[in-house]
Structure formats: C-alpha cells, structure tokens
Amino acid sequence: MKKIIKYVMTDILRNRIVLAYTVFLLITSFSVFSLEDNNSKGLLSFLNVILIVVPLVSIIFSTIYVYNSTEFIELLVSQPLKRKSIWLSLFTGLSSSLALAFFIGAGIPILLYQTNAIGFMMIGIGILLSIVFVAIAMLAAVQTRDKAKGIGIAILLWLYFSLLFDGLVLFLLFQFADYPLEKPMIAMSALNPIDLGRILILLQLDVSAMMGYTGAIFKDFFGTYIGGIFSFTVLLLWIGVPIFFSTRKFNRKDL
C-alpha cells in the first residue's frame, strides 16, 4: 500500500495544476494579509477565499485525477493487490498531496501572520475540508464510467455545498420564522462541511458578536468542549462515510 501511495503522490506533486493551486493560495494569502492592517480582518477575508476555493479545487481535481488514472487502476487491479488497498492508497495519495498543497500555500502565511488558536483552527479546517472533498469526489467518480458525467456530478455537488445549501437554509428560516429554529440550525449545519468549517472559525473571531441570537446559541454549543468534539466528529464522518461507500462500490466494480 505504501508503494502505491508513493507513486500516486509523486505523480500528483509533479502536476502543474497542484503547483498553480499552491502558488495561487500563496499569492492570495500574502496579498490579503498585507492589504489589511489588522491581521484578524485579513483572516476573515482569507476565510471566504478558502471556503470557496479549497472545496472547488479538491473536488474537481480529484474527480479528474481518478478518471485519468483509469489505466493505472486497471493495471494495478490485474496485479496481486487488494482492491481496497488500491482505492485507499489513491485516496491517501490525493488527500495528502492536496492537504500539503494547502499547508504550503495557505498554512505557512497564516502561521507567519496569525500564530494563534484561530490560525491553527483555520489550517486544520482547510486541511479537513480538502480531505472531505477528495472523499466526496471519489464517491462521485466511482458511480459512473462516463468522465463528463462524473465531473458534472462533482461540480453540482460543489455548487450544492457552497451555494444551494445556504439558499435552502435561508428558505427554511423564512418559512419557519415563527418557530425557534436556533437548535435545529445546529443540526442543519452538520449537513454541510463547509458551513461547519465557517461556523467554527467565525466563532473564534470577534465578528461572532454580530451574529445575534443564533450566534449566541452557536457559541453556546460549538464553543464548548462537547461542541468542538461534535463538529470534528461530524467532519471526520464526512470523510469516512463517502470513503466507506466508494470503497464498497469499487470492490464490486467491473473494470
């Protein structure tokens, strides 16, 4: 298994797209931090970039990579290797390369400008989100043989998680405005890893004071020890569940 991870990682790290992604993150992060005189303001602007770009790049790149490795996967499947370990190696290779790219591109500037709990939190969320979206991408890619369809599914999933989900939440909020929705909102946030990441970071920042009553409820829940454990468990579930289903599907797939 280690050997396959090695081959996947060397292949990805040589890839120009991943290099461009790292450079893009580096440029944005340094420019955002040097534009604002207050580092925590810079962090807030950078948060929005991360929450859009990291999932997008992770999901699209991983889907395309899985499709482009069809030959490689076929070659490996005819060899004395477990299918499960081929698939998990591919996942480990992809997620560790993208996490590394994120760490170099965004993690190092954050550490330079904001070496505190918020900074570490942001790096952690960024890395977790990268891995979550690799897992989701692999689930999308294993469903269909058609590359165009697979990439389409990946884009739709990204659209859903970054835009449609928020719309849906707003819609529900307006429809049920007469009811106390603060607690169900906590459960709702667990349905979207991006939202969960956003809440976790915003609560660390001063701006959380402007989020009103919902913000207070969130702070009450996510700010606690149990809330922290809950949100990290949910994020880990967002990695584990898609990977479990895609591995199961891949095990039975005809190549």
Added chain:
Amino acid sequence: MIIASNVSKQFGKLKALDNVSVTCRKGECIALIGPNGSGKTTLIKSILGMVVPDSGFITFNEKNILHDWKYREQIGYMPQIGRYPDNMTIGHVLEMMKDIRSKTLSIDEDLIKAFKLNDLMHKRMRTLSGGTTQKVSAALAFLFNPSVLILDEPTAGLDPVASEIFKDKITSEKQKGKLVLITSHVLSDLDDLITQVIYMQDGQLRFHKTIEELRNDTGEEKLAKAIANVMIKN
C-alpha cells in the same frame, strides 16, 4: 488449476457469459476462440477478478478467487489493449511493477532483451506506438515467471520478428509446465502452440476439445480451416 463453474455475467441486456464452465490444468496451452463479442475477454477478466461474475464461481488451485487477491501473484496477464499511465516511462512502469511484486525472486527479463526495450526505457508511454506498447505488455506478463500466463490477443500489432520471438517464448514456457491461455483471431499463429481449443459463441462455451480431437472431428489439419468448418456448421 483454474476451474470455472457455471459462470454468468450480464452487462445490461447483453449476456456476456452464459453458464460457462471450464477446467484448465497445468501444462496445457489453451486457445480461446470465438467471434467478436463472444465473451472471451470477459471470461479472462473474470479469472483475473477484474470482472465480478453475477453467478457461479471460479477457483484457482482449489481456492475461490472471490475476495482473494494473492493468487494473482501466479498470473501473468497481457491485456488486449495495454493501457498505461501516460506520463510514466517504460522504465518507470517496469520499476513500479517490480516494486509492487517484490516478493517474486526470479525475474525473467528475456523478452525485454529480445524486444530491445532497454534502448527505449526513457520513452513515455503515451508516445509509444501500438506495437511497442504490446511489447511492454508482453514483457510485463512474463517478467515475474508466473505459473499461469493469460494472453489476450498477444500477436495483434506485433511485427513478424517480434511475433516469432514471442511464440518461441510461449513454447519454452509451455515446456516448463506452465498453463497458457491465449485468445487470438490469427489462428495460423496458434497452430504449433496449442494443445486444446475452447470455442465460445454468444457467451456460451460451445466446446472444449484437444487439438487432435478437433482435427479428427473436422478432418482438417490446419486450425484455421477446422475452426472455419465449425463456424459454418453453427
């Protein structure tokens, strides 16, 4: 060595394999023959575990291959269309395979030498011609001295010289008591190689005979003519 019992596989509406049962023993050299789309490649892929049968089972050395992967250490497979990662060189691919199958001690580089692949080691897989890719596939199939060789259309795309080298190699491996399974449409290539013939049509196994039986039944000396005879009768 390899026993398939009542294997069926359906792709959508198409029955690729319909209740196929075969027994392959050591030292045999079996030709899988049949029209296009008769299920030859699907049968091979089922043996390799690349395709999972809908019903029936396949055993390798008396062990069911379902959920097993170790048995593939003993198989050398040459696919019909070898597809390799585009930006790896021949050297990388060979290196990687050796790395993955490092448990095998004896490495057989005869074909690499015979095909003069050593001069092409730095070439990337996407720049190779179809024939050279076939040579790489062939070299890989024989590289680890496997006890079973599964060759899917091996001589298609090879030039006459390479084709001869390849046939000599198969003959010498056969004499070592290995099981060789070949599919091919170039029947004249198979004449002096094979000991048995499996004929498939529409996913069904029509017959499994030794070459002598087939010659006696059809009264033809050449395999090509004997098979043509069978195909017309069907």
